[in-house]
Amino acid sequence: MNSEATRRCFHCGEALDGGACTALVGGQQQTFCCAGCLAAAEWLHTGGLGDFYRLRSRLSPKSEHEADYSAWDSAAFQRLYVRPSDPQQSAPTAVEMDLSFDGIRCAACAWLIPKVAASLPGVIGIDLNPATGRARLCWNPQQIPLSAIVERFALLGYRARVAAAGVDAQRAARRSSLKRIAVAGLAAMQAMMMSEALYFGGTEMGLPTRDFFRVITLLLATPVVLWAGAPFFRGALIEWRFRRLGMDTLVALSIGLAYATSVVETLRGGPQVYFDAAVMFVFFLLVARHVEAMARDHARAGIDRLQTLPDTVVRVAGEQLVTVGLLEVAIGDVLQVAVGENIPADGSVESASAEVDESLLTGEVESQRRQHGERVLAGSVVLTAPVRIRVTALGAETWIAQLSRLVSHSAAQRPVVVQRAERWAARFVAVMIALAAAAGATWFFIDATKVLPVILAVLAAACPCAFALAVPATLTAAQARLARHGILLLHAQALERAAAIDRVAFDKTGTLTSGQPQVASIEIFDAATTPAQALALAAALERGHRHPLARAFGAAADAGLALTESSAVVGAGVAGVVAGHALRLGRRQFADRPEVEDDGRVWLSRDRQTLAAFTLTDHLRDEAAATISALHAAGFSTLIYSGDANAKVRSIAASLRIARAYGELRPEQKLSLLKAEQHSGHRIAMVGDGINDAPVLAAADLAIAIGEAAPMAQKTADVVLLRPLLSLLPELFATAHQAQRVLKQNLAWAVAYNTLMLPMAVLGVMPPWLAALGMSLSSLLVVLNAARLLRQPKPSRRQRALRWLPVTLSNAGWRR
């Protein structure tokens, strides 16, 4: 094990800056960042769940051993969220509630949580959806209080929150959809087998045998059409009520007509039945809709994570601090928020000053300083010192809630391509119904016995099934492939736009660089001090601080110097006493010379004597160079639009061979540069990470957000790279191009098929069964063509072998 690994917490992987504790866990000496992580690991090992550490493919969330859930036991909270559970399934006193877990990062977490629940006496069960982190917890309150259960999860790093309703509804919808597919699939196979016999038995089959077969087919087709196909009839009814012609109308019409005719023909012994057409229709369309719904559910899961406000808060009542539920708070209350906690409501600062991290809301990683009376937003994290705020907006009125509503709204929208296809389909449907009626009327005068077959053939041939499937099947396949790589499309039209991109613009900070500052150079002003000593002093001063800059002087430099009287001054730096000397680290004015301009460096002083100045830099991401050259090779040109100093931007551009790089830009300048590019006919993708780029992101043809650091910024983008890997960009564009190609093929095929089959159906040369068969095959072709997108390049032998390693397996479980 190398020294780097031993300096990280065994449980959460956090870098250890000093105050580590070690313990014998599972027979091995391990180090931990805090007592909570240690307790979590020990508890897991004693409970026989130590395998978790081998199964997990990502590090665990940090233990929240100090989380206080006592308010969850209050009567007010229980009345709101806890309900009695189904007495048939559990004890009569059992209750249940819906939770939403933070920190579920891989399949191993989903494995662990039910195991933990099972080990607690009094917990009856937990139903966890690993994709959304939502769960239904069922327990017996006479045996265990709710707070004890959720505190156990918090100890392991999984913070539970109250989930909005809908866990059950989503699961019920999924289950019922699966059942309908099963009924339709199994019965359709049987019905097809019977129909084959009817087709090929022809004239040799005796009438009794034929009728026997027909009755059996009727038996099989009835549940398929009436139960499994019910959503289509319901959809058609809704469309009818809104006087709007859609796919459901045509589907319901053809299924209904085929079924009704066949029933009549069976009863009166007519020449032809069409059960096969009806059941195949239902089956194929159900599968297509299920796949589409699953993709939508998955996209929606990201939105839940926006609901990150705490459930309990500390209210200041006179001199007392009372823990209450967030719902009991009123506007005007004063709340105290501890360091590291989320601010629960919009408010104004009551303390003298506050330092907050708004990265969740704005993507801005630099901490923000707020004076007394200034506004702080719900969802920001308190840094440096506890803060008191006076509440000005709560719940749905907070900024974060408004923003997340916006996101939910856009996620619920149907993609433009699909809307366009539906609009075409509506006109098409109207024309086709008219055509079928006209063909039927014409045939009435030519040959009355052929009226029904012709109408059915026209409806079956006309059904824009392949056309309707072409878009969703392709989009879903492309989305699934991208999701496997950790690329999330927030709008389906993002794929269409990505295919048109020819330029990629980067925002330098946090995009091309890792976002973790490192010490680049040290200038020493005191002859008796070595750079290593200066670093050790700085590391001691920054020990325990969570400021981004503090990480630059991380564990590596910490020599364990004893620090006393540590204090932080918001927006300036930190001070402390080491070996009897007063040390200061921070801005130049703070450290030694109040009269000097700030120069961006970090200064260290001892007893007001300058010791050293540190220049901090962000280093390039490991994969940046390879990604840029891959993009260049694929024909993209790249740009940098940055707000940073010109020199810095130029040096990064030079090392990455990016020809055009602009530094020192204000957002409106970025915007005008972007607009100029667009006016000259280029389509630009903007890769950024923060809301400080929001106008630019919005104006770009495609906005791509990187990483998990800034969830709110991600939601305003078109595409989110869930892993902070630039190398996902070429994959995104390649998939977009391939998807666009497949989409064109599919649409061309669907249109060609319908134009070819229709005249034949109208002329009566095509029997309905052939039209239905053609329709099914055509749909199948479209789906299979789309499935090509899911095919991976052939893995090498090494990769195939690796696939069987546990860690790869659990990775596969996570990637979806």
Place this chain on the structure above:
Amino acid sequence: MNILLILVPVSVVLVGLAIWAFFWAVDNGQFDDLESPALDMLREDPAPVSVTPPDREPP
């Protein structure tokens, strides 16, 4: 061909059984989580437990 009179209804009954089995599986949550069960097999067997589980009578 009279055998068809038996075999065809048998096939219909089999379809019914298959559907019933599938419904049972869906209602028991077999399809709710398609990921974490895959990890269960990778777990080491627990050390033999000396205590008899409370819900089972000792033989």
